[in-house]
Amino acid sequence: MSEQKLSFRTEVERLEAIVRSLEGENLDLDKALELFQEGVDRLKKARELLAQSELTVQRVLEENDGTLGTEDLDL
Amino acid sequence: MDGGLDLFSEVDENPSDGAWSVSAVTKQARRLIESGFTQVWVRGEVSGFKAYRSGHWYFTLRDADAQVRCVMWRNANRSLPAPPDEGTQVFIEAKPTVWEERGEFRLTVKRLVPTDAGGLWKLRLERARAALERDGLLDPARKRPLPKFPNRIAVVTSPDGAALRDIVSVARRRWPMVELLVVPSLVQGEGAVEGLCAGLTLAERIPAVDLLIIGRGGGSAEDLWAFNSEQVSRALAAASVPTISAVGHETDISLTDLVADVRAPTPSVAAETALPDRGEVVGMTTALAQRLASGLSSHTTLGRERLARTTDRLTGAMSNLVENRKAVLHRLGVQLDALSPLKVLERGYAVARDVSGRVLKQTGDFTPGMDFRLTVSDGEVAARSVTKEPGNNGG
Numbered sequence: 001m002s003e004q005k006l007s008f009r010t011e012v013e014r015l016e017a018i019v020r021s022l023e024g025e026n027l028d029l030d031k032a033l034e035l036f037q038e039g040v041d042r043l044k045k046a047r048e049l050l051a052q053s054e055l056t057v058q059r060v061l062e063e064n065d066g067t068l069g070t071e072d073l074d075l
Numbered sequence: 076m077d078g079g080l081d082l083f084s085e086v087d088e089n090p091s092d093g094a095w096s097v098s099a100v101t102k103q104a105r106r107l108i109e110s111g112f113t114q115v116w117v118r119g120e121v122s123g124f125k126a127y128r129s130g131h132w133y134f135t136l137r138d139a140d141a142q143v144r145c146v147m148w149r150n151a152n153r154s155l156p157a158p159p160d161e162g163t164q165v166f167i168e169a170k171p172t173v174w175e176e177r178g179e180f181r182l183t184v185k186r187l188v189p190t191d192a193g194g195l196w197k198l199r200l201e202r203a204r205a206a207l208e209r210d211g212l213l214d215p216a217r218k219r220p221l222p223k224f225p226n227r228i229a230v231v232t233s234p235d236g237a238a239l240r241d242i243v244s245v246a247r248r249r250w251p252m253v254e255l256l257v258v259p260s261l262v263q264g265e266g267a268v269e270g271l272c273a274g275l276t277l278a279e280r281i282p283a284v285d286l287l288i289i290g291r292g293g294g295s296a297e298d299l300w301a302f303n304s305e306q307v308s309r310a311l312a313a314a315s316v317p318t319i320s321a322v323g324h325e326t327d328i329s330l331t332d333l334v335a336d337v338r339a340p341t342p343s344v345a346a347e348t349a350l351p352d353r354g355e356v357v358g359m360t361t362a363l364a365q366r367l368a369s370g371l372s373s374h375t376t377l378g379r380e381r382l383a384r385t386t387d388r389l390t391g392a393m394s395n396l397v398e399n400r401k402a403v404l405h406r407l408g409v410q411l412d413a414l415s416p417l418k419v420l421e422r423g424y425a426v427a428r429d430v431s432g433r434v435l436k437q438t439g440d441f442t443p444g445m446d447f448r449l450t451v452s453d454g455e456v457a458a459r460s461v462t463k464e465p466g467n468n469g470g
Contacts, residue, residue, distance in 0.1 A: 008252060009224040015363055022370025032374035039367045046360055050353060055251040057243055059234055060258045060281060068280055073234060073257055075243045 203305035237292035238342035245346035267301035290321030302329035321345035
């Protein structure tokens, strides 16, 4: 079973940290620009994730060899 | 006992003195009693309860004026969650008989139901609760916060149940980015306790799960009983990720509810609690985007101010230099002027450079038709090389 790909939480938590840095810290302009650029990228990814509309529902199975497998569950 | 009966039978068949043997009279009493009653329901208070290692239960049932010995065989009592407490008022369904060895009138109990609805279940629940409490599993300090944006939720429930359908429909509406991994389990009846425990163990093995929901839809107290199991509760308490227990309806509170990090009154509410609302989150990211922009502009404002201050200082320093060292500057300026290549150009020379700025020093640097620039004393001139023998100087 795969690890989760992109995480909304990761993007948003980093974005929040960036915004807090930009709002609070005494940064030089280069650093501020760099953070801003990263923030824009994170925001873009977060919005892409938010646009996803297909819910994944899978049933977890234990295979004969003891490994875990999944199959789609249609509900 | 069998030996005694054999002996009796012999005596019965060969009466010698017309007297009944003890065995004969008790056997006759047993026949009379057993044929005189079918199964009966009896209400009374339990006293002198004793469970034997064999699993059989013995107790006395009594009211204000009488008492009767009762036996409940293992086969009959094992469907009960717990033995009745001393003094419990119960209904029993029983068959009256005589225990010949002791000449004792006795009830063989087939079923036992506390007069207080759900009494035994409650009793067992209380015992399990006390055990969990002793081990600190009900401590509010154990409760973990739920993840804000869960990616992957393990749901231990019946794959065909109403609970799963409700969770799925809420997830579709609120947060379809989530991945629901259903760990199928029986949720009622025989095997439900084992199934739920196995489900919880399996869920632990799924990678990257950040929340676990265990639950089922509504049902009778008996249907929900597996969720009051101490074993299931302990397995849930051991989960490595935050948990939500959602069993039955609003009014049903189970033991798993007490050990879970969050109790949801229904499976739908569990999903609503677990998942953020997409609309709200879109609003939140918009607000973050605005803060991001204003955060940056505060720095550029700051940067402009700092730059302005620095310029002021530089200007000040320069004017000092200018004021105090005018002569030195002038001398230096003259020297610089003399060294400047522009001075050479003033004398009528020009510098040829290709488009990339490389200085062209010899004929080999030129190719026929090549564009280049000439720098003269007061500016630049665009130029092109011309040759009668194209290719001669090429390379």
